[in-house]
Amino acid sequence: MGKNAIPASPRPAELAIGLPAADIQHHVVTAPDGKRAYRVSVWTPPLGPVPSTGYPLVIMLDGNAVFDSLTRTDDALPAGQSLQAVVVGVDHEPRDHADAKPFDPKANLAERSYDYTPPSPGADAPRGAPNNPHAVGWAKRGGGADQFLDLLLQHIVPLVQARYPVDPGNRNLYGHSYGGLFVLHAALTRPRAFQRYVAASPSIWWNNNFILQALASPSPVLPAGIDITVMAGAEAKGQDALPDSPESVVRALSRITHVRADLQVFPGLGHGAMLPASLAATLQRYVK
Structure with missing residues (x-):
């Protein structure tokens, strides 16, 4: 596992933080081409003194799943502690434009497969799938990560920074699965x-391990x-990690100058x- 591996106890971390659904505000951002709409869900800390530089900004991909999880979790933080960050979930707007519903991982599979995966040779028909690295056609069309990143940085982040007290010098990005691949x-x-x-369980396998390349x-x-x-x-x-393992990603990142x-x-x-x-575990960093 190496010196950079930090074991974590899954149950306490999983149950540590919950956010009231009533405190979450929603916005809709439409892509410049007019073909895609995104739900931007925002939670801010309760009333209190705002830090002089603003709160840390935590952008979380698959925002519908993120807030579905956080609002279904009891707040188990110790007395006197609270989450001191603006948490933003970004996801595709439900097609019926209704209020947020329990997360359906298949509802926007094609959209997130495109938005979260990097441009690369063969991205239109990516190779690779869990437990079958030579499969063709399992994964949906990909390669739109740069376009989505432009949308995120040019439209969504500016909207949040204009409306909420965030520190522009403390911006953080979280993603899980395909979202983790996008983060990398x-x-x-x-x-x-x-x-x-923060890349949680990133889809390293996508398109013949393109991220490792x-x-x-x-x-x-x-x-x-x-x-x-x-x-x-x-x-x-651990020590027996394969070339396409999380350990291999961290080793490769650690070889890059200036990267922690x-x-x-x-x-x-x-x-x-x-x-x-x-x-x-990601949000624990901002608990005070």
């Missing part, structure tokens, strides 16, 4: 966009102070269970 791509291609990147050749040159955390559950294999990369492991947790556990 964003860190490599737009490293100044955020100060911290991006890490290997050529070695990216990133600015100082980039903080990248990879979170993993049962897919973490670490692996946080949740022993035994499956892919789905990593969502609530990694959410709370």
Whole structure:
């Protein structure tokens, strides 16, 4: 597992933070082409003195799933502690434009597969799938990550910064699964966009392990102070890690100058269970 691996207890982290649904505000942002609409869900800390520089901004992909998980979790923080960050969930607007519904992972599979995966050779028909690395056609069309990243940075982040008391110098990006793959791509291609990147159970396998190829050749040159955390559950294999493992991603990131990369492991947790556990572990950083 290596010196950068940080074991984490899954149950306390999973149950640590809950947010009241009534405190969440929703906005709709339409893509410049007019073909896609995104739900931007925002939670801010309760009334109290705002830090002089503003609150840390935590952008979380798959926002419908994120807030479905957080609003179904009791707030188990110790007395006197509270979450001191503005939490923003970004997702596709439900087609019926109704209020947020329990997360359906298949409802927007094609959209998120396109938005969250990097442009790469063969992205229109990506190779690779869980438990079948040579499969063709399992994964939906991909390659739209740069367009979605533009939307995120040029439209969604400015909207949040204009309406909420956030610190523009403390921006953080979180994603799980395909979202975790997107976070890694964003860190490599737009490293100044955020100060911290969190990739939970990233889909390393996507398109014949393309993200590992991006890490290997050529070695990216990133600015100082980039903080990248990879979170993993049962897919973490310790010292016997395979080339397409979370450990291999962290090793490759650690070789890049100026990057602080670490692996946080949740022993035994499956892919789905990593969502609530990694959410709370990410937000714990902002509890005071």
